[in-house]
Amino acid sequence: MTTKPGPGAPLPTTLRAARAEHAALAADIARHDIAYHRNDAPTVSDAAYDDLKRRYLALEDAFPKLRESGSIADKVGAAPSEKFAKVKHAVPMLSLGNVFSDEEASEFVARVRRFLGLGDDAALEVTAEPKIDGLSCSLRYEKGRLVRAATRGDGFEGEDVTANVRTIGEIPQRLAGEAPDVLEVRGEVYMTHADFAALNARQEAAGERLFANPRNAAAGSLRQIDPEATRARPLHFFAYAWGEASALPAATQHGMIAAFAAFGLPTNSRTRICSGIAEMLAVYRGLEADRARLGYDIDGVVYKVDDLALQNRLGFVSRAPRWAVAHKFPAQQATTVLRDIEIQVGRTGALTPVARLDPVTVGGVVVQNATLHNEDEIARKDVRVGDTVILQRAGDVIPQILGVVVEKRPPESRPYVFPQVCPRCGSAAVREVDEKGDEDVVRRCTGGLICPAQAVERLKHFASRLAMDIEGLGDKQIEEFYEAGLIHTPADIFTLAESDRTSLKKIKDREGFGETSTRNLFAAIEARRKVPLNRFIYALGVRRIGETNARRLARHFHAFDALRAAALASNALEELTSIDGVGATVAETVVAFFREPHNEEALDALLAQVQPEPMEAVAATSPVAGKTVVFTGSLEKVTRDEAKAMAERLGAKVAGSVSKKTDLVVAGPGAGSKLAKASEFGIEVIDEDEWLRRVGP
DNA sequence: TCCCCTCGAGTTCA
DNA sequence: CTCGAGGGGA
Numbered sequence: 001m002t003t004k005p006g007p008g009a010p011l012p013t014t015l016r017a018a019r020a021e022h023a024a025l026a027a028d029i030a031r032h033d034i035a036y037h038r039n040d041a042p043t044v045s046d047a048a049y050d051d052l053k054r055r056y057l058a059l060e061d062a063f064p065k066l067r068e069s070g071s072i073a074d075k076v077g078a079a080p081s082e083k084f085a086k087v088k089h090a091v092p093m094l095s096l097g098n099v100f101s102d103e104e105a106s107e108f109v110a111r112v113r114r115f116l117g118l119g120d121d122a123a124l125e126v127t128a129e130p131k132i133d134g135l136s137c138s139l140r141y142e143k144g145r146l147v148r149a150a151t152r153g154d155g156f157e158g159e160d161v162t163a164n165v166r167t168i169g170e171i172p173q174r175l176a177g178e179a180p181d182v183l184e185v186r187g188e189v190y191m192t193h194a195d196f197a198a199l200n201a202r203q204e205a206a207g208e209r210l211f212a213n214p215r216n217a218a219a220g221s222l223r224q225i226d227p228e229a230t231r232a233r234p235l236h237f238f239a240y241a242w243g244e245a246s247a248l249p250a251a252t253q254h255g256m257i258a259a260f261a262a263f264g265l266p267t268n269s270r271t272r273i274c275s276g277i278a279e280m281l282a283v284y285r286g287l288e289a290d291r292a293r294l295g296y297d298i299d300g301v302v303y304k305v306d307d308l309a310l311q312n313r314l315g316f317v318s319r320a321p322r323w324a325v326a327h328k329f330p331a332q333q334a335t336t337v338l339r340d341i342e343i344q345v346g347r348t349g350a351l352t353p354v355a356r357l358d359p360v361t362v363g364g365v366v367v368q369n370a371t372l373h374n375e376d377e378i379a380r381k382d383v384r385v386g387d388t389v390i391l392q393r394a395g396d397v398i399p400q401i402l403g404v405v406v407e408k409r410p411p412e413s414r415p416y417v418f419p420q421v422c423p424r425c426g427s428a429a430v431r432e433v434d435e436k437g438d439e440d441v442v443r444r445c446t447g448g449l450i451c452p453a454q455a456v457e458r459l460k461h462f463a464s465r466l467a468m469d470i471e472g473l474g475d476k477q478i479e480e481f482y483e484a485g486l487i488h489t490p491a492d493i494f495t496l497a498e499s500d501r502t503s504l505k506k507i508k509d510r511e512g513f514g515e516t517s518t519r520n521l522f523a524a525i526e527a528r529r530k531v532p533l534n535r536f537i538y539a540l541g542v543r544r545i546g547e548t549n550a551r552r553l554a555r556h557f558h559a560f561d562a563l564r565a566a567a568l569a570s571n572a573l574e575e576l577t578s579i580d581g582v583g584a585t586v587a588e589t590v591v592a593f594f595r596e597p598h599n600e601e602a603l604d605a606l607l608a609q610v611q612p613e614p615m616e617a618v619a620a621t622s623p624v625a626g627k628t629v630v631f632t633g634s635l636e637k638v639t640r641d642e643a644k645a646m647a648e649r650l651g652a653k654v655a656g657s658v659s660k661k662t663d664l665v666v667a668g669p670g671a672g673s674k675l676a677k678a679s680e681f682g683i684e685v686i687d688e689d690e691w692l693r694r695v696g697p
Numbered sequence: 698t699c700c701c702c703t704c705g706a707g708t709t710c711a
Numbered sequence: 712c713t714c715g716a717g718g719g720g721a
Contacts (some may be wrong), residue, residue: 090711098712212711216711220711344707344708346706346707347706347707348705348706348707348708350707352706352707352708354708365709365710365711366710367708367709367710368709369708369709369710370708370709371707371708371713372705373707373708373713373714373715374714374715377714393709398708398709398710398712398713399708399709399710400712400713410715440715440716441714441715441716442706442715531719543706544704544705544706544707544716544717546704546705546706547704547705548703548704548705551704576706580718580719581703581704581717581718581719582717582718583718583719584717584718585716585717585718586717586718655720656705
């Protein structure tokens with residue numbers, strides 16, 4: 001590391017000296033960035049890193065000429081993901097539902113049978129395979145050649161890691177045999193225990209930081225900027241699924257895996273075909289017993305309905321397939337000491353207790369915090385400061401406190417007393433009670449608009465990715481700007497650039513905000529003066545109005561003025577509850593929001609700065625989109641659940657009874673009163689075959 | 698009225 | 712990811 005003046009040292013007086021220091025700092029910062037973002041192993045503390053950045057930017061401010069040779073300021077703090085191009089998955093990479101017990105696994109099979117309308121004696125084959133604990137990856141082959149590899153990302157969009165994947169020897173550049181024109185092979189990139197141990201030994205010898213577990217090592221290795229660095233890391237791959245395919249080489253799950261193997265792709269030899277729950281559980285037990293000897297990490301077993309035609313019929317529930325499930329091994333547990341309980345104040349005023357723990361490794365990751373959810377949860381488990389607690393990572397991600405080791409409790413400990421006032425603004429914190437007298441589990445700060453904690457959280461929400469998506473205005477910046485008194489309400493964000501230069505100068509000096517980053521931030525803010533209506537509504541942070549409800553409102557009203565006028569109108573509740581998915585509670589919350597005088601004021605100020613763009617009516621893509629459909633009588637080719645799922649997938653609404661709002665009735669044999677009612681209202685009636693023809697593929 | 702599903706809100710660590 | 716609650720169908 002270069003020796004250099006501390007952050008507080010006087011700046012050099014000559015351009016020459018400044019240039020030398022500027023270059024040295026740039027090199028240091030770049031090195032730390034690499035260590036942090038690429039290797040997932042920071043080499044300096046955040047504070048020390050910030051000092052370097054601050055000094056670097058201060059130099060540039062004092063000697064603007066330095067910027068001519070190219071500044072790294074624009075890149076500083078860039079998310080690691082920005083170093084890889086984004087790739088949209090042609091077919092989303094979805095997640096899997098989880099089960100944790102034999103009973104739940106058995107329910108999965110029962111649910112599949114019920115959905116398909118299979119009798120008890122009808123055969124149903126299911127594959128069982130180890131669930132590899134690595135990184136999901138999608139490999140796109142065109143005419144048999146590997147053209148692109150992408151990480152899973154959020155399931156819809158991942159990162160392009162083609163160059164790195166090409167260095168994995170086990171993954172063929174070219175498929176053997178007769179591969180379809182287009183085939184996206186999906187599977188898991190992982191590292192073996194032996195390679196992980198060897199890698200960590202090398203890291204240690206080189207004085208580099210160690211990886212916490214094979215999965216992190218694999219993730220870090222795959223995301224190397226330099227493909228040659230990936231080549232030096234021994235990665236492996238198992239193919240187990242597929243995305244887009246111009247043709248499928250088989251009609252079953254196991255057939256597909258066999259085809260992958262024939263194409264030269266590595267597949268897992270422990271995959272089995274089972275004809276019932278007993279065999280599935282036997283595979284589970286077998287893998288659980290051999291877990292330590294496999295040589296790579298697995299965290300459970302995946303069951304998949306083998307017949308692809310059945311998979312198709314089963315389809316998806318929200319983001320997970322109905323035809324597959326992960327049977328997880330019991331989560332690892334650990335004990336540690338709870339040092340303190342801190343109360344956080346959320347955007348809606350919710351007081352959330354968070355446990356501060358002595359750092360402990362659970363499932364390969366060091367955990368220091370865990371949410372305690374709410375007051376009742378603490379009381380139920382009688383968690384106290386000083387207690388030794390049992391910790392587990394739920395679904396291997398979020399730490400969860402399971403309970404207290406009472407024998408280890410210090411004699412002087414007392415039950416935890418939940419605060420009755422907001423720790424930030426001192427307002428009373430209450431639990432709301434509904435008309436039935438039921439108490440809400442969360443205690444909320446009643447400070448509302450006067451609570452600074454809530455104000456900051458609302459601002460963070462406003463600028464966040466799913467809301468206004470203002471780049472460069474993250475949580476940290478908002479906190480700093482709020483502290484500095486520069487922004488209080490969303491509208492202030494848009495007048496930031498106009499606000500007097502002296503206060504801006506103040507931020508620059510205080511927060512280490514350089515000329516370049518300030519300019520970029522202003523540009524990002526300007527770019528958001530026009531936003532899609534649904535984002536704007538979501539950004540307002542109205543309670544109970546999340547992403548989906550915001551979209552529902554936007555779709556119904558098309559323009560913001562229409563929504564606002566409707567909320568103020570006398571028939572507001574009626575109008576709002578007519579929207580599918582919006583009930584009385586949500587409607588009342590929306591009405592209350594728009595009628596609150598402070599909100600009206602803040603909204604007027606905001607609308608003077610931002611123009612929400614009206615939402616275009618979406619063109620119907622299917623003949624049944626937007627229609628209300630009723631099924632009656634018995635269906636023969638598909639089950640009722642299936643028909644319903646099919647209709648909803650195409651944008652139709654399925655109702656249980658015929659009314660004037662019904663657009664279409666699908667009647668099978670044995671249809672009774674519903675059919676009569678349909679003809680009474682003059683509603684179109686079709687049979688199952690006609691239905692399948694209309695919605696068919 | 699109950700049950701199932703979806704949505705919202707809150708959270709962890711990298 | 713999980714929990715609780717809202718919405719809507721049975």
